[in-house]
Amino acid sequence: MHNPTQAIYIVADIGGTNARFAWVRADKRDLNGIEKFPCADFPLFVEAVRAYINRGHAESVAGICLAVAGPVEQDWIDLPNNHWAFSRRELEQQLGMPVTIINDFSAQVLSIAALREDALHWIGEPRPATDQPGVTAVLGPGTGLGVSGMMPSGEIIPSEGGHVGFAPTTRHQSQLLDVLWTRYERVSVERLLSGMGLANLYWANARLLGQEKELPAPEVTTGARAGDTLCVQAVKDFTDILGAVAGDTALAMGAYKGVYLSGGILPQMMDVIDVNDIRRSFEFKGRFSPLCAEIPLAIIVAEHPGLVGCAQALKSS
Template structure:
């Protein structure tokens, strides 16, 4: 490329996804995925992406990062990268904007097509957003964000609220997990490490000690292993409940969307009726929750699409200012 382009990057706890878009285009080009652990610093990953031959000149770069973005110094809690936005901008000689990774997820919603979404239940969103939409997604951690009808983003750390059991089995799981954590947040259950925690806790309840990685648990569940299936079923049921809690805490009556890398890999094991029922079962607010659209995001790169949307929104605001 001999013309300046916009780089977009979705940086999670495990992987960094990169792409670029040309001026006046929303099409993602040159998509690459780099393991964060392979690079000491973020700028090394950016340089490696550019050296692949996709990009020579940068006009602007938008980074979606899994962590707080309010200050100049960005320290990612789920990987080893930390950096100054101002120093990175100077190093790259390009404008650098940084948004939370789940702000990017929620920005991507109106860019998704029908094939990018799997609806759970019958409610569907209105053609025009009038209230709040929310996204939550289990991956390396558990992210949550919401967007007002005005387009303003409500970032949050709702993934760190305390886990609330809904039945006796979940109470037993919590008692076991208290042996490992003084405080059990929902992220300790709804994440890659969370799936591993659920497997370990179910094995402890069965009277033996065993630990597996999230990838091995997923493979075991697909192979029919009893305890892997139990962990996956617990994971999906609790995710349904927490999605309903997010709808209430955010007032997200225009829709709740589940993203992240874990659920698409477990989609064939998901009990959709149970998932929807756990979303709806909110006591006095059951009738309200039952009318809220609920979908699983199947798009491969919603975070990158959200970064493109953020660049376009910033351009529009600059034109009006």
């Protein structure tokens, strides 16, 4: 049990589906008292924070750092993938403490420096050069698709890169896009690389076979494990498109120091995805294939990188 007289900070990673909380001591950044609450259980965000505090983890709270899945530049925070919206200033008044808010994928990119080697699953041979500055990028599928980057100076590159348009790289992907246009006026990469993305890919592949089938993302993964043909194809498409988008992100950001794949979905799919397909698509960039072949690429398999990133943000503030 921690010393109740010592000021501590709450860190929280707010996704589209779940809100994860922990606390850290003022003098250290080790995560303690980790809890996960379904966002749907709380009409207001402040109620989720109070529920965490009331669990007895945090008697003397000096402040809170939130990582949220959405833009954070304005006072009003409106999360696109869940029902919560709030004012940062009002939240400070309600809680009686300073509130720092960062983008959830800014937290992901901040976490990299603090992650142990066993928290990374490297894909391919290249590794980051520790003595060479460069841009680092993180992207990953969860309820949505997050993208962020970090400059050599440590400055975060804000991004809504998950909402760029989907660009097919094969005839099959072009056929998928034709089908998806019947469902969406515009098809962003998030429509394919997220929980809804797996479900969309399953549906679109079924339509290409003249079938009308829907399946939630967790069941698509389960079906792939069982060898279901449509589920296996959906996972294959997801993997190929993820690698391609990661390579595009590397080129767009100049992220030659490394690209890291995170989010809530990938760690749960490690047994059904072919990481070689991710690497192959990542490098399939025409004249820039040799350049992409030299870029380090890894999957973050740590359980709570968003919370680690919030702790890092407090450490640097």
